[in-house]
Amino acid sequence: MQYKKKLVNDRILDAGRAEYLKNGFRGGNIAAIATAAGVPVGNLYRYFDGKAGLLDAIVKPAYTELPKIIRKLSTMDEENNFSIEELMAVLASQLLQIFDEYGKEVLILVDKCATTRYDDFNEIVAKLVLELFLNKLYPEPSAVDGVMAELIAKAFLSSIFDILRKNLPRETTEEMFLRVLKYYFFNVQERK
Amino acid sequence: MQYKKKLVNDRILDAGRAEYLKNGFRGGNIAAIATAAGVPVGNLYRYFDGKAGLLDAIVKPAYTELPKIIRKLSTMDEENNFSIEELMAVLASQLLQIFDEYGKEVLILVDKCATTRYDDFNEIVAKLVLELFLNKLYPEPSAVDGVMAELIAKAFLSSIFDILRKNLPRETTEEMFLRVLKYYFFNVQERK
Amino acid sequence: MQYKKKLVNDRILDAGRAEYLKNGFRGGNIAAIATAAGVPVGNLYRYFDGKAGLLDAIVKPAYTELPKIIRKLSTMDEENNFSIEELMAVLASQLLQIFDEYGKEVLILVDKCATTRYDDFNEIVAKLVLELFLNKLYPEPSAVDGVMAELIAKAFLSSIFDILRKNLPRETTEEMFLRVLKYYFFNVQERK
Amino acid sequence: MQYKKKLVNDRILDAGRAEYLKNGFRGGNIAAIATAAGVPVGNLYRYFDGKAGLLDAIVKPAYTELPKIIRKLSTMDEENNFSIEELMAVLASQLLQIFDEYGKEVLILVDKCATTRYDDFNEIVAKLVLELFLNKLYPEPSAVDGVMAELIAKAFLSSIFDILRKNLPRETTEEMFLRVLKYYFFNVQERK
DNA sequence: AATGAATGAGCGTTCATTCAT
DNA sequence: GATGAATGAACGCTCATTCAT
Numbered sequence: 001m002q003y004k005k006k007l008v009n010d011r012i013l014d015a016g017r018a019e020y021l022k023n024g025f026r027g028g029n030i031a032a033i034a035t036a037a038g039v040p041v042g043n044l045y046r047y048f049d050g051k052a053g054l055l056d057a058i059v060k061p062a063y064t065e066l067p068k069i070i071r072k073l074s075t076m077d078e079e080n081n082f083s084i085e086e087l088m089a090v091l092a093s094q095l096l097q098i099f100d101e102y103g104k105e106v107l108i109l110v111d112k113c114a115t116t117r118y119d120d121f122n123e124i125v126a127k128l129v130l131e132l133f134l135n136k137l138y139p140e141p142s143a144v145d146g147v148m149a150e151l152i153a154k155a156f157l158s159s160i161f162d163i164l165r166k167n168l169p170r171e172t173t174e175e176m177f178l179r180v181l182k183y184y185f186f187n188v189q190e191r192k
Numbered sequence: 193m194q195y196k197k198k199l200v201n202d203r204i205l206d207a208g209r210a211e212y213l214k215n216g217f218r219g220g221n222i223a224a225i226a227t228a229a230g231v232p233v234g235n236l237y238r239y240f241d242g243k244a245g246l247l248d249a250i251v252k253p254a255y256t257e258l259p260k261i262i263r264k265l266s267t268m269d270e271e272n273n274f275s276i277e278e279l280m281a282v283l284a285s286q287l288l289q290i291f292d293e294y295g296k297e298v299l300i301l302v303d304k305c306a307t308t309r310y311d312d313f314n315e316i317v318a319k320l321v322l323e324l325f326l327n328k329l330y331p332e333p334s335a336v337d338g339v340m341a342e343l344i345a346k347a348f349l350s351s352i353f354d355i356l357r358k359n360l361p362r363e364t365t366e367e368m369f370l371r372v373l374k375y376y377f378f379n380v381q382e383r384k
Numbered sequence: 385m386q387y388k389k390k391l392v393n394d395r396i397l398d399a400g401r402a403e404y405l406k407n408g409f410r411g412g413n414i415a416a417i418a419t420a421a422g423v424p425v426g427n428l429y430r431y432f433d434g435k436a437g438l439l440d441a442i443v444k445p446a447y448t449e450l451p452k453i454i455r456k457l458s459t460m461d462e463e464n465n466f467s468i469e470e471l472m473a474v475l476a477s478q479l480l481q482i483f484d485e486y487g488k489e490v491l492i493l494v495d496k497c498a499t500t501r502y503d504d505f506n507e508i509v510a511k512l513v514l515e516l517f518l519n520k521l522y523p524e525p526s527a528v529d530g531v532m533a534e535l536i537a538k539a540f541l542s543s544i545f546d547i548l549r550k551n552l553p554r555e556t557t558e559e560m561f562l563r564v565l566k567y568y569f570f571n572v573q574e575r576k
Numbered sequence: 577m578q579y580k581k582k583l584v585n586d587r588i589l590d591a592g593r594a595e596y597l598k599n600g601f602r603g604g605n606i607a608a609i610a611t612a613a614g615v616p617v618g619n620l621y622r623y624f625d626g627k628a629g630l631l632d633a634i635v636k637p638a639y640t641e642l643p644k645i646i647r648k649l650s651t652m653d654e655e656n657n658f659s660i661e662e663l664m665a666v667l668a669s670q671l672l673q674i675f676d677e678y679g680k681e682v683l684i685l686v687d688k689c690a691t692t693r694y695d696d697f698n699e700i701v702a703k704l705v706l707e708l709f710l711n712k713l714y715p716e717p718s719a720v721d722g723v724m725a726e727l728i729a730k731a732f733l734s735s736i737f738d739i740l741r742k743n744l745p746r747e748t749t750e751e752m753f754l755r756v757l758k759y760y761f762f763n764v765q766e767r768k
Numbered sequence: 769a770a771t772g773a774a775t776g777a778g779c780g781t782t783c784a785t786t787c788a789t
Numbered sequence: 790g791a792t793g794a795a796t797g798a799a800c801g802c803t804c805a806t807t808c809a810t
Contacts, residue, residue, distance in 0.1 A: 023307075024306060024307075026216070026218050029783075029784095030783075030784060030785085031783075031784085034793095039791090039792095040791065040792045040793050041785085041792085041793065041794095042786080042787080042791075042792055043790080043792070045784095045785070045786080046790075046791085050784070050785070051784065051785090114303070114304075115216065144364075144367065147358075148372070148375065150354075151354050151372060154351070155347040155350055155351045155354075156347070158347055158350045159344075159347045162343050162346055163343065166339075175336065176339065176343075179336065179340055183340065183344070197773080200773085200774095221800080222800080222801060223801085231774080231775095232775045232776060233801085233802080234774075234775060234776065234802085234803075234804075235775070237801095237802065237803075237804095238772095238774085242801070242802070243801065243802090407691075408690060410600070410602050410603055411602060411690070411691060413804075413805095414804075415805085423770090423771095424770065424771045425771085425772065426806090427772095429805095429807080430769075430770080434806070498600055498603070498688075499600065499603050528748075528751065531742075531752060532755055532756075534738075535735045535739065536735075536759065538734065538735070539731040539732070539734055540731070542731050542734045543727045543728075543730070543731045546726075546727050546730055546731075550723075559720065560720070560723060560724075560727075563720065567724065567728070584795095605778095605779080605780095606779080606781085607778095616795065616797060617781080617796090617797075618782075618783075618795075618796060618798095619794070619795050619796070621781070621782075621783095622794070622795085626780070627779095627781090
């Protein structure tokens with residue numbers, strides 16, 4: 001029973017991921033997911049706790065992992081006192097790794113989870129990125145600097161997610177990541 | 193009684209705006225809008241052409257005006273050959289004006305119009321901003337430059353909309369607009 | 385007040401007649417009637433007792449008059465012992481007269497009063513016509529003769545109403561009435 | 577479970593047929609049909625495409641078959657040059673057959689399909705019957721003959737449908753059909 | 769008395785979820 | 790455990806009728 005379950009489980013996850021990515025959580029259709037997965041609706045409910053439960057299963061790992069990685073980077077940074085260039089390089093490689101594993105899930109979180117319990121994902125990640133760079137960008141931030149830093153963090157992320165959306169080859173993605181990082185975080189103080 | 197109709201009309205618009213902003217178009221509930229407006233459902237239909245018609249009434253002006261203003265800026269730029277600093281100043285003041293009038297509406301357009309006829313708003317505006325700045329940022333763009341320019345246009349807009357979301361006092365908003373413009377478009381070539 | 389009322393009253397009746405004739409009672413729209421009559425909806429309700437009451441006002445005279453006339457014909461026939469030809473002539477002229485006054489109303493009764501209290505109109509009139517002719521057509525009717533007579537009465541009426549629907553000039557209508565009468569009631573026994 | 581689906585399907589069809597026959601298409605109530613069929617509303621939509629789709633399922637075969645049969649009769653007539661008596665006999669038997677299969681459906685088509693896509697049924701059938709008999713009734717028709725022929729075709733049909741409405745035993749129905757045919761189409765020229 | 773805005777029950781339809789087999 | 794038919798609450802919308810002005 002368990003080995004069979006794994007297969008069905010994955011087919012449902014695949015179909016759900018595709019459906020939620022295409023139509024969002026609200027617009028997503030459980031019957032369509034079941035059909036795409038080749039599973040009767042009733043059975044889908046044996047594997048997942050309904051529409052919301054399936055979303056959980058698809059999206060929760062990415063929802064917890066991405067913040068975790070950025071937090072780990074923060075502690076690494078505190079320990080090593082990275083230069084901004086070093087931080088950029090590490091962040092780029094870490095993001096790449098996450099997206100290799102959770103690319104679609106992240107896009108669902110970013111774009112398709114309005115009115116779900118995940119709709120704070122953007123805020124959470126932006127706040128973490130902000131913390132990561134704030135003291136490097138604005139060592140003694142004014143009020144306006146603080147707002148700016150927040151805006152930059154969000155915009156940086158939205159650019160990163162835009163790249164992700166483009167589904168480019170891995171190397172191109174990597175190059176774009178680095179250019180974007182440079183664009184956002186290089187010589188920021190001179191641009192005040 | 194014209195007075196009264198105007199009042200009801202506005203109450204419905206207000207309630208609709210709030211509902212769509214909170215729950216999006218799909219998630220928005222007509223009965224809830226009617227209740228919030230203090231109007232029975234049926235009466236709402238005397239004022240607006242259903243759920244979609246109400247969205248039209250709320251959002252169409254912003255949907256047409258914002259692109260129009262950017263296009264006008266493009267022709268002004270062609271005529272006067274603005275420096276990037278001049279262009280930034282004019283754009284900032286124009287955006288401020290639009291947002292004074294259509295702030296919430298723009299946010300609905302940006303975030304809450306998936307699966308409506310307005311879901312191309314972000315693309316349209318991004319493309320126009322891109323055209324506005326492309327030749328100033330990358331006079332002879334490479335392929336990667338082109339992608340970058342597109343990313344920057346989108347990110348710039350998302351920052352602008354983030355500011356809008358913050359609902360800051362007008363002067364602060366203005367200052368943030370200018371800082372953001374500077375952040376995005378100043379000395380870009382040196383950041384390649 | 386009373387002289388004004390007459391005018392408004394008639395405009396509503398006209399509009400209602402047209403609407404019910406076009407769309408039937410169920411399909412008829414009170415707001416459309418009010419608009420066509422140049423009267424606010426609310427006022428229509430001061431003149432008539434709603435959608436059904438307006439139908440009453442339009443249709444009741446015809447609903448009572450047409451049977452009355454045929455009944456009168458029956459008693460005349462009993463008194464004078466008309467030949468079938470004479471009866472046909474009198475009936476034709478009487479019907480013409482009724483239709484001059486209640487043409488549209490009869491058509492509403494015939495075609496557009498399904499599910500109203502008038503939906504027995506066809507039955508009632510057919511039964512009366514049947515009585516009028518039965519003893520002349522089948523002096524000693526068998527069971528099948530009785531059914532036939534009923535069918536003929538109904539069919540005769542439907543032909544009469546068809547002519548009415550055509551809205552031909554009065555003389556043509558009259559000629560058609562006579563031909564139809566002749567077609568239905570002449571030498572019937574030889575057609576058994 | 578195919579068996580079960582068939583059963584539910586038929587229960588809905590039965591309930592729909594009864595409801596449409598009683599209240600017409602417009603007046604028919606989907607919830608009432610579902611209740612009568614012992615099915616929740618939602619399930620009805622798994623079987624039929626809504627109110628209109630259910631009407632289609634009930635009525636379409638009759639709508640296409642009855643005209644088809646009359647057309648086939650027309651070509652048979654052209655080939656064999658039937659006498660009017662022969663034509664009458666064939667028509668009677670064909671109609672009987674259709675009504676055995678589609679009796680109620682035809683009555684819905686005749687009386688209860690105003691404002692649907694089937695509301696031309698009476699016209700279509702009348703025109704076909706007219707074509708079938710016109711040259712036999714009035715080989716060289718005058719203008720008035722033409723109108724008369726049309727009236728007769730319609731009245732004949734309404735008599736046929738009246739018989740159908742009576743729900744008589746099959747043999748009686750057959751006898752009535754023949755008498756009606758004889759009544760309408762025998763020695764017509766002598767009744768001018 | 770006149771006006772037309774307000775009212776809300778009722779409709780056809782959808783779809784996440786449950787349940788009988 | 791697997792299946793997909795069954796379930797019914799909830800939605801957007803209509804329109805005959807009422808009511809405030």
